[in-house]
Amino acid sequence: MSSAEPIRLQKYLADAGVCSRRAAEALIAQGEVWVNSSKATLGQKITPGIDKVTVSGKSVRTTAQPRITLAMHKPRGLICSNDDPHNPETIFTVLPREFAKYRFFCAGRLDKDSEGLLILTTDGDLAHRLMHPSNLVVKRYHVILKQPFPASRLPLLVKGIVLEGERLKVERAALISPNAANTATSLDVHMHHGKKREIRQLFTTLGYDVKRLKRYQIGAFRLKGIPLHAVKLLSSKEIESLFFVPPTPHAALEAFAAKKATRHADDYED
Secondary structure, three states, X not given: XXXXXXEEHHHHHHHOOOOOHHHHHHHHHOOOXXXXXXXXXXXXXXXXXXXXXXXXXXXXXXOOOOOOEEEEEEOOOOEOOOOOOOOOXXXXXXXXXXXXXXOOEEOOOXXXXXXXXXXXXXXXXXXXXXXXXXXXXXXXXXXXXXXEEEHHHHHHHHHOEEEOOEEEOOOEEEEOOOOOOOEEEEEEEEEOOOOOOHHHHHHHHOOOOEEEEEXXXXXXXXXXXXXXXXXXXXXXXXXXXXXXXXXXXXXXXXXXXXXXXXXXXXXXXX
């Protein structure tokens, strides 16, 4: 960050890797941000390198982080949090040493019991773009259930259900390798919003227990080729591929696409 030009406080916090601009505005409104021992105000500008900024009592670094975006193959058992006293092992504790010194945003979390593709970035604005529902970032999941799911109930997954005042739904769902009764325990599911544990809650409410849940694709970017626990440094082209929205296929092609996609997903082991 330049120390010569004043910039808006929320941009400063995003550039420093504290949070996204939107989250910074919320922190300022909540009184968690102070500048030179005075409570910050929305729209305030500061001069990096001169003004002292603290968030929740902690000083903010004055040097901008480099913009780094990683794709991680998250294993089950790790949480997507920078700090949790009840879960010392997080996705950030297993980062390679060369990236451990930076503060990353997790752009779209996976719960502790889920696995697969995660995007980690030091770019707060990119994290906001990836998580904001208006951008329709398509995420694809391989869901394995304990009970067979009938094709006749697929429209209900798309229509969704209301649970505690919130609608839980997916954008598309297809059976993978259905049997003669047109049921299957494996499904290919697409979402572009995603509330906390939404897929699990949706299936559980419908009477089906989720055995495994793996995200294998975001936009046009696939998990394939990234080993478990490992990360891949993304190029600008790969970052843009995260925002690719595939055309809606014919229903007859969708089942084929789901089967083909599953062959690219890594094998599951119990």
